Amino acid sequence: MNKHIKPTESELEILGILWERGASTVREVHEILEQSKEAGYTTTLKLMQIMHEKGILTRDASAKTHIYEANVSRERTQQQLLNKMIDTVYNGSATQLVMQALGHHRSSQEELDQIRQYLNEMEKKQK
Amino acid sequence: MNKHIKPTESELEILGILWERGASTVREVHEILEQSKEAGYTTTLKLMQIMHEKGILTRDASAKTHIYEANVSRERTQQQLLNKMIDTVYNGSATQLVMQALGHHRSSQEELDQIRQYLNEMEKKQK
DNA sequence: ATTTGATTACGAAGATATTCGTACAACACA
DNA sequence: TGTGTTGTACGAATATCTTCGTAATCAAAT
Structure with a gap:
């Protein structure tokens, strides 16, 4: 299967951060995102959850604070x-x-x- | 004023065609679009009308068949x-x-x- | 144990993009 | 004039993206 990646604008911003930082928590991503954009924390959370559902991100949910990672190169x-x-x-x-x-x-x-x-x-x- | 252009995916496709062909009718654009994409005629029409409203396209409506042109370089x-x-x-x-x-x-x-x-x-x- | 703070889950509202059916207008020509 | 063809206008349904409020959960501190 040749997966066709088509991240939205917001998703790309998050991917960019994860590519740079590697595996990160929502808060970490959110804090960087905030520097260039106004957004609520739950907004970032929701976006990353959706990206996870779509398979764009993987996540480690073993601890309370989940850790996300890009799943597309x-x-x-x-x-x-x-x-x-x-x-x-x-x-x-x-x-x-x-x-x-x-x-x-x-x-x-x-x-x-x-x-x-x-x-x-x-x-x-x-x- | 420094207008911030942000065409959508579909709009970009239409712009691409107009940049190539220059001023064109909806039908002309639609026929090219059809080669790479499935779409109804009225869909293309509506898109171009909206782009006109947004100021992305200009149009000459003097004749029955309107002629559209890209308004962003x-x-x-x-x-x-x-x-x-x-x-x-x-x-x-x-x-x-x-x-x-x-x-x-x-x-x-x-x-x-x-x-x-x-x-x-x-x-x-x-x- | 209770409170406080941080996190996730859920749902829903709002915004924007996409698609198309239907109606109406203009034209072409038999 | 009447009929078929081509075009535009309009509105609405659908899909998708974005945003955030609220509730539930968990952990640490008091």
Whole structure:
């Protein structure tokens, strides 16, 4: 089965936090969420419970305070969203997306080199 | 005023078509939409009417068959979605996104060169 | 043991998005 | 003029997402 991940906006925010922190309690997630967004605690709780029902999160409920963890990989989710975006918004051109991404974010010298190296490797493989 | 664009999934699909085709009738949009999605004609109509109400589309209603056009630029919308995506899903790293985009889409030699050239220009500007 | 604080469970309200049936208007042409 | 076709308007049903109040549960502190 090739599970089709389609997290909502709010769910993505929570996933982002769990990917960064790893397994966490609702309170921990909520406290980070609060920094950028106004929300009640039970709202965050409910969201995470629903995500658990959907299978997006796993949880350890052995202790009173449950511990949640992302059950979809960051990479898979990234790739899925990226593909969708290239398809609908960039009309299929990954190159367009790449250049726009580069154009609007200051990249360090190291990052530019990293990308260049990546390009070189890709070229070799093509031959 | 800096309008904050936040098209829904369905709206994005329609925008994508209008960006490609330019001003179009509901039927024209609908026929393209049908190729990748199942939907009734009136559903597409309603969506485009709502988008018009929201200001996402303009329309010429002088003739019986109305003609719709995107009222948000592709670039602005791309940038907005891209930023959001880099922020939440790529943890702020545009470089990560760029490499993943390159890694999963066969790029032609021309495209690779184009990107390299772009990198060089960016480097010059930095100094 | 009782109180206090933190946590989860549950349900429901509100908001938004999606879908489509039906009615009405305009047009085409036999 | 009458009939069929194509289009828009409108409203409503459905689905989904988001938010939060309240009650029940558990644990720690007094």
